[in-house]
Amino acid sequence: MTPLRRFFSLSLFFLLVESLFFSSAKGQDVAFELVHFFEIPAPHLVDWGSNRLLFVADSQANLKTFDIEGKEIQFLSSQSRILPTLLSAQNHIRPFLFYQEAQRYAFLNRQLTEIEDYPLSDFEAQNSGNLGLVRLLAPALDNGLWAIDESDFSLKKVYLDIKNLTVSTPLAPFLKGEALEVEQLQAYQNMVFLGLKSGRVLVFDNLGNFKKEIQAGRFSFFGEEMIFIESERNALIWQNLYTNAKKEIVFPAARKILFAFQSENDLILVGKQLVWIYSLQK
Template identity: 30%
Template sequence: MRKTAASKLFLFIACLLCCTWSYGQALIPIDSTSINTPVSASIDRLNHIYIADKKGNLNQYRNTSLIQTFSPQQMGNITLVEAWNPLKIFVFYADFQEYVFLDRFLSASQRFPAPELSRYSGMMTMSYDNNLWIVDYINFGLRKYNINFGDYTINTPFDLILDPDKYEITFIREYQNLVFISDKNSGILVFDNLGNYLKKIPAKGVNHFSFKGDDLYYISDSTLIKVNIYSDKKSFLPLPGKALFAFLYDENKLALISESALTSYLIKEK
């Protein structure tokens, strides 16, 4: 029995070492800049990084250089930023129950009231067809709202997916015709673009995630964890310190956002 247990432990450690992403690689700091306490972040397809701070500002960076800032007249905590399309950046305010579309100059033409869409939207993001995915806490489900028709087209209840008494939705994003929702208490839920539930990625405690290629990645215990969204294969990269957000960009660069700094690193072969 002892030998079997030891063998299982050895195989587990060997497997972990084989799939460790950081093997033979090192993080080389490139540059860093001070920032205010970040509450949300995103990256666009041009690799600009967007950081929303506690003062209600949304700052756009290229590497660690500040390019421009969105400072609305009505300040408030930004719950979610989706900037993948740099010509139409989506900003959601849960406290105000409002959302905003920004252009590439970070200018907003209008703020739209979310209560018209749902009695209470806990989390919201833009879909690839320029409509809205909504996590509705009152109806307890994932809903899709068609902006042009002014009506819901998809409604997927969470009753059989989440514990209604124990859940904490932290982020939502559509990627490669899939919708990903992180619940801190159970993992990352995956739906198709028709709202059908597909699977759950076992990753508890996730506040934010992003994508590169076919990989989803998130921070856990000062480690960047990558998960292939189709095969579920995982890899790991230990981080040099505590970070709130992480973004992989270009071919071999990593941006880490902490409470007080945005730092870019080169991922280099040893």
């Protein structure tokens, strides 16, 4: 029996009995019950779309979507084999990819066809300031884009269509001597979250003003909570963005979680080869 088949056999057993529990802020027990799991190609980047599809950019630079049952829905084959640096499916009508190596971004349509492909070298702001070498680029909550500019260590907001730059915030005062190793960039609820490799998340408002710092691993959002992975304990943590109240679930070391997302009724956990789907028991 191969290791993967053995893993599937063990997982099938746990599928019958496994539930996850944590206590809510109101003291009520909340349970997630494992309902099924499925295999995916080795994930490079993953995001959960607002259309309840899982977007997976694999290690071959292909992009696939899967429904909640694990059925492959769409497939985009990469021609360049350049791995994307950021994948965003918050707006499933216009999924977004950024390629740091190529210094370009692409918006896709629902069929994963590129509808907008823009090399950043073409951008020259009509007002003061420009973009240098962009480390990360992510959609803003309006028509703009948030950029991490390595050339001057800054957070910038740009409107590439009208060639306008509206925000430029120096990041050096908040790095505490660290290198600018940014792994995540996401706009959410009128805030911008910048995730550093060191496990610090810098939070700014939509005008680029620094608000606070959160200690967190790879994160996603649901409602008023940030959901993140604490890799050392293999724990999944929910932290309220406004009250800082926390709740958590610790997983066995054998089930290494790389990405985690929550929807209204589901908890989606992504490992190196498998996706586990839990259903919220109300």
